[in-house]
Amino acid sequence: MAVSGPDVRKPHRSRWEYVGWLAAVAVTALLLRSVITNPNFHWEIVGQYLTAEIILRGVWMTLVLTAVSVVFGVLLGAVLAVMMRSPSAVLSKLALGYVWFFRGTPLLVQLIFWFNLAALYPTIGLLGYEVSATHIITPFFAAAIGLTTNEAAYMAEIIRGGFESVNRNQAEAASSLGLRPLQVTFRILLPQAMKVIVPVIGNQTIAMLKNSSLVSVLGVSELLHSAEIIYGTNYQTIPLLIVASIWYLGMSTILSVLQHMVEGIYGRDSGRVSSTKWKQLLQRAGDA
């Protein structure tokens, strides 16, 4: 028997779905109420320091450290990934050794090592020209080097995975045309690997945003260290950690939105629209 009136189809929805909503809203409301009404959180102090100049400078330093370490990490990681794929045993073993070391030791330990490099090598020099290590290895330099060298190890694996994802016949087709190995890698394989690599780089950037807080132990005035400086004098530890967290959460939210936009453009499906779009994006990058 046919339905009278317009044929409207509703999706299946369990009644437990409504119970779940009620429970979720209730628990969230209770938690929020307790956090907001608890005077020990000192929300007035949070509001007071949220846009303090020292905090804003810390936010800027966090962004600089993240950008520097991701950009140089990608570049160094790309070199390492190409080395890992090289038929030369020397190059591939060197790159594998690098990744093995920098992925196998804690980032915090690496950062402290870079910071204390002057203790291991008081002077750094080449061909008789030597300078004092303490002058070169500033806290910022140690932080940037430490984050970059560590990030490069992860990026190398990500980029290598991107290369692996490209169909094997692409390399064969390119070399059967007589393209040289470097042309095959950079003109044919890398642009295709980008589809897989770019979304993961977004993930790494968000991780780096928060991992950069580790360099607070070196006394670099990024966001967390800036908060530490303030609560070191006024002992308002919790409110200032909340200030830092609000900034981290805000920045990672913006990065997530950007990541989803980029993922949409580099979409995995090789449908007509998306494949055109990501090609255009590459072209624009090439023109710039």
Add this chain to the structure above:
Amino acid sequence: MSEIAVSVRGLVKRFGAYTVLKDVDFEVEAGTVSCIIGPSGSGKSTLLRCLNSLEEIHGGEVRVFGELQGYLLVRGGYRRLSPDRLARQREQVGMVFQNFALFPHMTVEQNLVCAPILLGKETAAAARARADELLAMVGMTGYEASYPAQLSGGQQQRVAIARAMMMNPRVLLFDEPTSALDAERVSEVLEVMKTLARAGKTMIVVTHELGFAREVANVVTFMDEGVVVESGSPGQVLGRPERDRTRAFLSKVL
């Protein structure tokens, strides 16, 4: 007798402990079409890949117009060429793959002009002009700005043939060029290949299209279990095969 384009002597190829090609001899005269037929796993595709140095070999020699392929004779032994030298040799030998292998991030025109331009063979303008000619030859005029994903399999394969032709190879290899196509798309690709054959291109075609072999090939070679069983004119190998193995194969596929 005309010039020898491809000559294979005593070719041995192993994958681990498994010997795919056992002492294969094979020869192709310039300007002729050779079809290699045989059951799957007979080594015919591997033989083709050895002609283009896509595979390392374990015995024997491959020569293209007299030039030793893939290796250098050093004090009586063979040494693998450097990747750059291999690439230079491959410019002479074009290859068309079963799965087309067009570059998905490039338009049809970019697929064609990329190799000649990157290798400095001709200017961008000259390459584009020739790309237009070749696209006209394969019946793909008007698709210059399309991406491979927007084309049917038959269209992609015709573009792939044009792309291989852009390097002016002296020998063109086809590895089961119609096996991945819908039945109604097969003939459009075979027509392009017939055009090339009529133009006197030296072609070696691994195929299951016995009709094409009968019509176009000068020589048909039947391979089975890593050896050349029988080789001769299409009428002879396909019509009056001498060997039982050839007869058994033909009775199965016809």
